[in-house]
Amino acid sequence: MRGTVPLLLIGVASLVISLSIAISVGAVPVPTATVWGVLINKLSPDIVEQTWSAGREAIVWDIRFPRALLAMMVGAGLAMVGASLQAVTRNPLADPHLLGISSGGAFGAILALLHTGLFLGLLTVPLLAFLGALGATAIVLGVSRIADATSADRLVLAGVAVSFIIMAAANVLIFLGDPRATHTVVFWMLGGLGLAQWDQLVFPLVILLACGVWLFSQAAALNAMTIGDETASTLGIPVARFRLIVFVVGALITGVMVAFSGIIGFVGLMVPHIVRMIVGGDYARVLPASALVGAIFLLWADIAARTVMRPEDMPIGIVTGLVGGVFFVWLLARRGAR
Amino acid sequence: MKTLLLSSISLLLSTGIAFAQTTVQSCNRTVTFEAPPERAVSNDVNLTEMMLVLGLADRMVGYTGISGWNKLDEEMRAGVEALPELSAQYPSKEVLIGADADFFFAGWNYGMRVGGEVTPETLAPFGIEVYELTESCTHIMEKDKASIEDMYNDLLNLGRIFGVEDRATALVEGYRAELAAFASTLEPSDPLRVFVYDSGEDAPFTAGRYAMPTALIEAAGGTNIMDDFERSWATVTWEEVVERNPEVIVIVNYGEVTAEQKRDFMMSNPAFAGLDAVRNDRFVTLEYVEATPGPRNIEAIRTLADAFRPITQ
Numbered sequence: 001m002r003g004t005v006p007l008l009l010i011g012v013a014s015l016v017i018s019l020s021i022a023i024s025v026g027a028v029p030v031p032t033a034t035v036w037g038v039l040i041n042k043l044s045p046d047i048v049e050q051t052w053s054a055g056r057e058a059i060v061w062d063i064r065f066p067r068a069l070l071a072m073m074v075g076a077g078l079a080m081v082g083a084s085l086q087a088v089t090r091n092p093l094a095d096p097h098l099l100g101i102s103s104g105g106a107f108g109a110i111l112a113l114l115h116t117g118l119f120l121g122l123l124t125v126p127l128l129a130f131l132g133a134l135g136a137t138a139i140v141l142g143v144s145r146i147a148d149a150t151s152a153d154r155l156v157l158a159g160v161a162v163s164f165i166i167m168a169a170a171n172v173l174i175f176l177g178d179p180r181a182t183h184t185v186v187f188w189m190l191g192g193l194g195l196a197q198w199d200q201l202v203f204p205l206v207i208l209l210a211c212g213v214w215l216f217s218q219a220a221a222l223n224a225m226t227i228g229d230e231t232a233s234t235l236g237i238p239v240a241r242f243r244l245i246v247f248v249v250g251a252l253i254t255g256v257m258v259a260f261s262g263i264i265g266f267v268g269l270m271v272p273h274i275v276r277m278i279v280g281g282d283y284a285r286v287l288p289a290s291a292l293v294g295a296i297f298l299l300w301a302d303i304a305a306r307t308v309m310r311p312e313d314m315p316i317g318i319v320t321g322l323v324g325g326v327f328f329v330w331l332l333a334r335r336g337a338r
Numbered sequence: 339m340k341t342l343l344l345s346s347i348s349l350l351l352s353t354g355i356a357f358a359q360t361t362v363q364s365c366n367r368t369v370t371f372e373a374p375p376e377r378a379v380s381n382d383v384n385l386t387e388m389m390l391v392l393g394l395a396d397r398m399v400g401y402t403g404i405s406g407w408n409k410l411d412e413e414m415r416a417g418v419e420a421l422p423e424l425s426a427q428y429p430s431k432e433v434l435i436g437a438d439a440d441f442f443f444a445g446w447n448y449g450m451r452v453g454g455e456v457t458p459e460t461l462a463p464f465g466i467e468v469y470e471l472t473e474s475c476t477h478i479m480e481k482d483k484a485s486i487e488d489m490y491n492d493l494l495n496l497g498r499i500f501g502v503e504d505r506a507t508a509l510v511e512g513y514r515a516e517l518a519a520f521a522s523t524l525e526p527s528d529p530l531r532v533f534v535y536d537s538g539e540d541a542p543f544t545a546g547r548y549a550m551p552t553a554l555i556e557a558a559g560g561t562n563i564m565d566d567f568e569r570s571w572a573t574v575t576w577e578e579v580v581e582r583n584p585e586v587i588v589i590v591n592y593g594e595v596t597a598e599q600k601r602d603f604m605m606s607n608p609a610f611a612g613l614d615a616v617r618n619d620r621f622v623t624l625e626y627v628e629a630t631p632g633p634r635n636i637e638a639i640r641t642l643a644d645a646f647r648p649i650t651q
Binding site: 058122 | 406407447536537540541543574575580594599602603606607608609611626
């Protein structure tokens with residue numbers, strides 16, 4: 001574990017600096033001093049003299065701060081899911097987006113927004129998004145069973161196939177929907193963090209903590225799975241069942257994240273690869289490092305999304321897609337060169 | 339070459355004798371009509387109402403793009419009962435050709451998409467002339483800020499195209515007089531800051547500089563807080579809305595999410611708690627037909643002006 005503590009310190013420091021920058025930039029620029037002033041006053045009122053308008057305070061505290069926290073949670077969550085799925089499928093391309101889980105979430109959200117109306121009030125959209133993600137996972141697992149896709153590669157193929165079918169169905173819903181309303185759908189198809197609100201952050205937080213702790217506790221099993229089913233089996237791991245449980249946990253995290261952020265692809269694919277280059281392949285280190293790097297990465301992706309096309313927000317999925325695509329090519333070239 | 343010249347001369351002569359040509363400006367095109375259309379199709383509820391208010395139902399073979407999105411209301415239904423809806427949503431080229439249409443009244447994002455299947459260029463070979471909604475010209479050319487004159491312009495142009503200029507002129511003069519009389523009853527005061535909330539939760543879809551609500555709000559004695567936003571209907575950020583602190587919020591009502599749900603969303607989000615409009619619960623609802631260019635804009639201005647009147651305590 002030599003070098004772990006300095007790495008951790010660098011990581012946490014980067015996270016705090018990134019957070020501070022993320023809150024100060026955007027459509028309306030806010031000085032860093034104001035950012036910290038608002039934060040300090042929220043923790044304990046009237047320590048700092050209030051020199052800013054109520055509007056600025058609302059922007060910092062009610063819009064950007066929850067948004068940045070959501071970015072961190074979604075980044076951490078998707079990266080951990082990606083890392084875990086890559087272990088149990090032994091496929092370096094495993095990613096919640098490629099496996100169709102995110103598409104299922106988007107389908108649920110689009111159904112609510114364009115066709116059913118908000119029959120359960122404001123919770124309708126996140127709830128249907130979550131159910132869609134879980135449903136997609138069930139379908140992927142079902143298909144892989146029908147296709148007898150016990151091997152890891154075929155599981156990923158089943159995911160891609162199901163993803164295509166769900167996206168086709170979602171496109172039918174968009175095509176039939178009011179063109180004036182389809183702009184709201186862009187959010188679910190290309191991702192974004194604009195729905196973040198304080199009182200809703202508790203849902204992703206609880207799921208992330210619960211599932212994250214469980215995944216950390218399974219680091220040894222994940223390490224064994226990366227070597228091979230037989231090795232894992234000889235170490236007493238019920239391979240098929242363990243893989244299923246990791247899938248369900250991954251769907252749970254992804255479903256909750258999609259319900260608040262739409263589809264954000266490639267974070268789960270990219271971050272674990274970068275992390276393994278820095279900390280090696282031991283999942284006791286890969287998982288927490290993935291969470292940290294995923295959080296920092298998505299904070300910066302959101303900063304880019306909010307500043308590149310100011311004053312409009314660019315969907316964050318475009319940023320992660322671009323970076324992820326380039327990363328993919330680099331990954332291919334690197335493998336080719338070997 | 340010689341025959342071509344001769345035939346074009348004879349064509350010119352024959353048309354010159356048969357009809358008085360009408361030429362109107364439609365966005366960046368000059369469209370020439372040899373005769374008033376007999377088999378017109380209009381898209382969307384607001385454009386169809388322009389046709390109806392000019393008494394053109396008997397020159398139409400149908401309409402498109404209304405019921406697919408539940409926009410047909412009672413008032414509207416009474417005027418189009420005899421006509422078929424050729425397509426519940428945006429029509430395809432085949433639908434218009436199949437109806438033997440000779441004229442299509444539509445706009446960009448009102449039945450046609452830039453670079454799409456149905457455009458003036460793609461319909462021209464089939465003898466279907468297109469007149470484009472003035473508000474929507476901003477999608478293909480430079481345009482001035484939205485104005486109620488845009489709506490008048492469409493009515494007057496339709497009047498010329500269909501040879502009912504007198505009726506169109508009378509209508510527009512009537513609207514002008516109505517608004518002028520109405521404007522004189524407004525107390526002069528600083529214009530209220532108004533935000534148009536169409537839809538969207540992660541980021542609001544709103545009316546910018548080139549969309550009709552900007553003109554309606556100004557006519558009613560307010561200013562659209564997004565009137566410097568160089569777009570028509572488009573998405574902005576909530577941060578921008580909070581920074582500009584609207585005093586009144588106009589909700590555009592249509593689609594699956596109700597006006598009441600849109601109001602609830604704005605009232606319940608703590609980020610908006612400090613907005614003047616939210617603190618004073620000053621919301622006003624415009625129906626889709628009222629907020630998009632059409633004859634009901636006049637009523638919409640009255641509704642807005644009522645909502646803008648000073649709060650009496």
